[in-house]
Amino acid sequence: MTIHRGLHLGGREVPAAAGRTTTDLDPHTGEVHATVAAAGPVDVRRAVEAADTAFGPWSALPPSARRRVLLRAADVLESRSDEAVALMAAEVGAVAGWARFNVGLAADVLREAAAAATRPVGDVLATEAAGRLSMAVREPMGVVAAFAPWNAPLILGTRAIAAPLAAGNTVVLKASEDAPLASGLFLAEVLSAAGLPDGVLDVVTNDRADAAAVAEALIGDDRVRAVNFTGSTRVGRIVGELAARHLKPAVLELGGKNAVLVLDDADLGHAVDAVAFGAFNNAGQICMSADRALVHASVAEEFTARLAAKAAGLPHGDPTDPATVIGPLIDPASARRVAELVADAVGHGARVRAGGGPPDGAHHPATVLDRVTPAMRVHHEEAFGPVVTVIPVADDDEAVALADDTDYGLTAGVLTGDARRGLAVARRLRTGIVHVGDQTVDDEPQAPFGGVRASGYGRFGGRWGVEAFTTTRWLTLATEAARYPF
Template sequence: MVITRELLIEGKEIGAQSGRTTPVINPSTGQKYATVAASGVEDVNRAVDAAQAAFEDWAKTDPYTRREIFAKAADLMEQRREHIVDLMVGEVGATRLWASFNVTLAAEMLRETAALITAPLGEVLTTQRDGDLSLVVREPVGVVAAFSPWNAPVILGTRAVAAALAAGNTVVLKPSEVAPLSAGLLIGELLSDAGLPAGVLNVLTNDPADAPDIAEALIASPAVRAVNFTGSTNIGRIIGAHAARHLKPALLELGGKNAVIVLDDADIDYAVDAAAFAAFMNSGQICMSADRILVHESLADEFTAKFAAKVAALPSGTDPSAVIGPLVNTDNDQRCGLYAAQRIAALVADAVAKGAAVLVGGEVEDAVHPATVLTGVPAHADLHGAEAFGPVCVVDTFATDDEAVARANDTDQGLTAGIITENGTHGLRVARRLRTGIVHINDQSVADDPQAPFGGFKSSGYGRFGGRWGIEAFSNTRWITLATQHASYPF
């Protein structure tokens, strides 16, 4: 049965003014999974108007009421786990393990956000004049435009709106055309059922062909005062340029060319397990996925043999219990995973043609590209610099810490990294030299805690989600003074 959904504006499901719709395709089968409303610029205006109308009341809603809404939404998220898992499996071909993890982390994000609502958000400053009180306060900015991606739809759809709403803003959310249900409409439905007032969160779905116009109109709207986007670096540059043109702050969490570094004092078996998880969780379709495994030359032979054997044994296929599942395509109108698998295959073929060797995998199997490990990828191969965003990684070796750091930093992106070592001091010395927003010592590159600052460096974006940093990102910092005695003036 094909699901049919409309836009969420002012607490109601309504069709696009044009009456147009667009399909949602299951990447495993290439078949239609859902039909959603295809909004136009006129619908953007309706959504922004609804958010603007709801702003004043929501901004002055007491923090305890807001906290209760987020706590209830977290409970509802967990109570509806199986429904949400089924939704992700059908919409983006997710494995059940990955979909269930989305539910767990998204619920944790909602609870962390609930706690932050009643946390202190101001400061008292010292002053130069006796009797003056000098305050720093944080206030909501107004309407926030949010863009959520498809690869971790429930996690990143929740993250796109949670801090902004908690800070007292209203939001217009535009989820990815690939996952409009689980990255957008689901989040709106959960929060509405938890008691979020009508108009505070509005969700726009759209046809892929209309995405540039929708995004530009949303950011340009005078009522929109801040923007957040999670997605590819290429699209992030466009979103950032639109925001800059209108002098609106933007929080951009973009792609990564991440490395896991296995130092000479690492436990090899642990390193193998960590690297396999980093490279192949969600078939490598995570911004934090490890494209590169850098191994000290003294461990290289043993590590590579064990790593190749583990990767070769990873179950793959369209069954939701598989580790390596169908890929999601975002470039072709048919949006079937077959095209994404062929994109990965092209990167592998180019690397091999230029001198790389395939240790495991490499053959396309319909929409499922098997877990693939390469070695000897030269600098002029496309895979050397491109974010793979699929089940492929490169194993390389190094002789010194200096060499490992240089190779890990040899990218225009700087999101995250992992360092595998049994010596924390050694790991910390290396970590301090990496040019990334995140680094995990004696762990791999894929990790996310709701209370921690999350974001990248260089072309991986700027600004931070998570914890108090997320609240600050969607707040206006104001300086307010109170003079308790009359001042004297020179004229």
């Protein structure tokens, strides 16, 4: 049965002002899963108006009240986990394991944000003036424009709103066109059920053709004071430029071209399992996915053969089948793009060790490539699909140089039997995150998450998330009358 949903404005479900709708497709079947309201700039202004009206009362609440709402929301989300799993399968082709991970981590993001609500919000400063108290105070900014992507819709939709809400801001969330329910409307339901006051979170959905106009209207509204974007580097550049044009701070979490460095003393069995997980989890559609395995030449062939065998044996197909490991990509166009990357590499001399071939609709098999060179697109472009390249390296120096030979800088993994050696390598890598003894895909809500260079700027998680969505003010209190020279 097709789902029909409107916008979530001021705590109510309402149609778009123009009465337009757009479709939300199931990537596995290609059928319409839902129709949602197609917002335009007029609807954006309605959403911002609702959020701006709600800001005063919400920011004035005791922090413990905001904490209670977020804690209840985490419980509500977990209580609806089966519904969330089915929703993610139908909307983004997520297999059950990935969907349940989304539920668990999203709930923890809410709980971490709840804890942040009562953290200290300022400092008492030293001052040269006698009889004066000097303070730096962090305060909520106002309305935050948040953009949620489709690939981890519950995690990233929640991360788009949790810290801003905990700090006392209100949020207008532009849900992904590919996951308007899971990345936006479903989360609004959860928070409303937890007692979030009307207007504190407003969700707009839109047709893909209107995405630019909706984003420009949202970021350009004078009542919006900060921008929170997770998505591709291409769109992130546009969002960052818009925010800068309007002199608004932005947190941008963008793409990656992530590498796992397999040193010559690594346990190969563990390394194969780690790289397979990092490369093929959620069909490689994670900003942290392991696109590249940089493997010491002495073990590269054995590693590649074992990784290829593992990749060839991973079940793929219907995301609702509990045995499926690799479901569809988000749409057939994405599968074709991945196949084109592989074909380009093969045409320039790369060797397919597993997978490859033409896609089947939105499905593409787990693929392992070697003999990859800088002449190939896959060497530089983010695959964002189930493809990993294996590149032999002579030593740690070459591994670090190749890992950093990219415009991106999100995450990396270093696999070695020597923790001190691994940490020394990690310190040399130019990424926002490095995992020694593990692969690239990891996320904890209390840790600073974010990248450098083309992977974005700003940090989510813990106190860093709250700092990103508050403004620091300098306040002084004179306890005695000052004396002036005239």
